[in-house]
Amino acid sequence: MSPEERDQLIQRYYDGETIGNESAQAREILEKDPEARALIEQLQSLSDKIKVEIQEAVAEEDFSTYWASIQSRLPQGPPTGEVETVPDEDQGLLEEPAIPSDRPDVIVHNPSTLEPPRRSWLPWLLGPALGAAVATVVVLVVTGGETDSVAPSPVALQQADMQGAEEVEARRVVTASRAMTAPSPDRTERGAHSIEIESVESDGPLVMVLQESSEEPAIIWFIETGDAT
Amino acid sequence: MTHGPAGPPKSILPEQDAGDTGEVMAAAAQEALTYDGSDDGALVDRIMAGEQDAYQSLVQRYQGRVYAVAYGMMRNREDAREMAQEAFIKAYNSLPHFRRESSFYTWIYRITVNLCIDSQRKAYRAREIALDEQMLPSHISNQTGPTPILGPSQSYARKELRGHIKEAIDQLPDDQRRVIVLREVEGLSYKEIAESTGAAEGTVMSRLYYARKRLQELLKEVRS
Numbered sequence: 135m136s137p138e139e140r141d142q143l144i145q146r147y148y149d150g151e152t153i154g155n156e157s158a159q160a161r162e163i164l165e166k167d168p169e170a171r172a173l174i175e176q177l178q179s180l181s182d183k184i185k186v187e188i189q190e191a192v193a194e195e196d197f198s199t200y201w202a203s204i205q206s207r208l209p210q211g212p213p214t215g216e217v218e219t220v221p222d223e224d225q226g227l228l229e230e231p232a233i234p235s236d237r238p239d240v241i242v243h244n245p246s247t248l249e250p251p252r253r254s255w256l257p258w259l260l261g262p263a264l265g266a267a268v269a270t271v272v273v274l275v276v277t278g279g280e281t282d283s284v285a286p287s288p289v290a291l292q293q294a295d296m297q298g299a300e301e302v303e304a305r306r307v308v309t310a311s312r313a314m315t316a317p318s319p320d321r322t323e324r325g326a327h328s329i330e331i332e333s334v335e336s337d338g339p340l341v342m343v344l345q346e347s348s349e350e351p352a353i354i355w356f357i358e359t360g361d362a363t
Numbered sequence: 364m365t366h367g368p369a370g371p372p373k374s375i376l377p378e379q380d381a382g383d384t385g386e387v388m389a390a391a392a393q394e395a396l397t398y399d400g401s402d403d404g405a406l407v408d409r410i411m412a413g414e415q416d417a418y419q420s421l422v423q424r425y426q427g428r429v430y431a432v433a434y435g436m437m438r439n440r441e442d443a444r445e446m447a448q449e450a451f452i453k454a455y456n457s458l459p460h461f462r463r464e465s466s467f468y469t470w471i472y473r474i475t476v477n478l479c480i481d482s483q484r485k486a487y488r489a490r491e492i493a494l495d496e497q498m499l500p501s502h503i504s505n506q507t508g509p510t511p512i513l514g515p516s517q518s519y520a521r522k523e524l525r526g527h528i529k530e531a532i533d534q535l536p537d538d539q540r541r542v543i544v545l546r547e548v549e550g551l552s553y554k555e556i557a558e559s560t561g562a563a564e565g566t567v568m569s570r571l572y573y574a575r576k577r578l579q580e581l582l583k584e585v586r587s
Contacts, residue, residue, distance in 0.1 A: 142572050149546070151553050151568070180578055184547045187528040192431045195440065200426050201419045204451050212413040215459030 137169075144170050148177045403467040410458060422451050425468055428549075429475050435544030436479040438533050446482060450475040472549065476541070476559050483537050531581035539574035542567050 135143075140163060146152050147160035163170045401409075401420060409417035429450055434443035454461075454471045461470055532540060541560055545551045553571075557564045 141576075142568070145572055145575070146568065149553070149571075176579055177575065180575060180582075181547050183524070183528045183582070184532065184543065184578075187525050187532065188431050188435050188544070188548050190525060191434045191440070191443075192427050195427075195430055195434075195444070197423075197426050197430075200448065200451075201422050204422055204448050204455075205415070205419070207448075207452050208415060208418070208455055212411055212415075213456050213458040215457060 140167070140170060141173055144173050145177065148174055404463065407458060407461065407463070407467065410455070418455055421467060425471060426451070428468065429471060431548050432472050432475050432544065433479055435548050436476070436541055437482070442482065446475060446478050450478055453478070473559055476545070480541070527582060531578050534581060535574055535577060539570045539577070542570045543574040546571055
């Protein structure tokens with residue numbers, strides 16, 4: 135552990151912000167390391183000085199005119215709620231994108247803000263599928279319809295695969311929607327597959343979702359529910 | 364009193380609970396608290412019913428703490444006063460949006476923090492555009508006010524120490540000063556600071572670490 139890491143651990147310990155076995159680790163360091171003990175004293179001393187500086191500034195302030203000054207700028211009557219912006223009670227005004235520790239597993243942007251599809255991959259998929267269908271017809275013609283012992287055709291296999299994939303992906307959609315509504319998602323307890331959506335492209339019911347840290351696109355079938363998809 | 368799970372953060376500035384955080388502040392807080400013993404929720408109800416004078420109690424109850432946050436962030440009395448009063452005005456106008464999931468104080472200190480951040484950003488932008496050296500914080504170091512009644516040598520030593528601390532805090536970058544004020548003045552946890560400033564918890568920890576380190580260095584320089 136470098137001196138900086140040690141000092142940061144001691145700071146977290148001082149602030150009561152240790153997690154896991156960090157407290158025990160910090161106590162062990164404090165027992166052995168005089169520099170760590172000195173750091174605790176310095177943190178306490180610094181804290182006291184800052185408090186004194188602020189407290190005295192507050193003590194010097196003349197609050198006797200505060201109310202009169204504020205009242206003169208208040209509108210007549212009860213508050214109407216007409217203001218520019220006020221922070222949410224759960225979250226302050228964001229100085230920069232916050233990364234809350236309890237963010238949902240799946241991050242989906244507001245559909246209304248999604249950009250329109252830039253490219254479609256459906257035609258790209260239809261090409262091979264059409265080719266496979268033609269090949270199947272040719273095989274059927276050549277074998278004369280001897281289907282009893284014939285292995286499943288590529289189309290049938292593809293359809294089966296797609297059906298299976300559809301079921302899997304449908305489950306994923308359900309999981310995703312649960313994750314979005316869950317108040318406090320817990321990755322370990324739920325055990326669901328976590329995805330973080332970078333962008334969504336769609337020409338209809340088929341939607342390609344690009345995942346972060348993944349080279350392979352995921353496919354999600356959205357089910358029409360009436361008012362929203 | 365609180366509404367919902369989040370109570371008012373522990374502060375160096377006493378509210379109903381004066382604690383042992385300094386005689387000067389305890390006296391000031393006591394003065395502020397004698398106005399009305401109603402709880403925040405009852406006062407908010409009265410204000411919403413059109414009884415504007417009830418807001419006076421809320422203002423007097425929290426003006427010291429709100430000013431402390433504003434002063435810690437803005438570092439000069441005029442700006443801090445303006446931010447504190449603006450926060451109360453904004454809070455009043457926004458009361459219909461106050462869902463009472465947090466305490467009134469938690470809500471208004473966040474309004475204060477946001478106003479201070481906005482103000483600092485505007486000041487930076489103005490400075491960048493105008494390149495006006497008059498706007499550099501020379502006015503900050505010239506701020507002095509009446510000192511508490513102390514013995515001459517005690518008063519001098521205290522004033523000198525305070526001056527050094529003030530200079531050191533003034534030298535911190537805004538983002539570092541912000542976290543140290545919220546931590547030391549408001550007693551907020553890393554998570555609460557993260558929520559108030561929009562920074563990640565890890566960033567808060569890191570800023571706090573470097574802010575303290577810098578302050579220690581600056582104060583050491585002064586001593587030497």
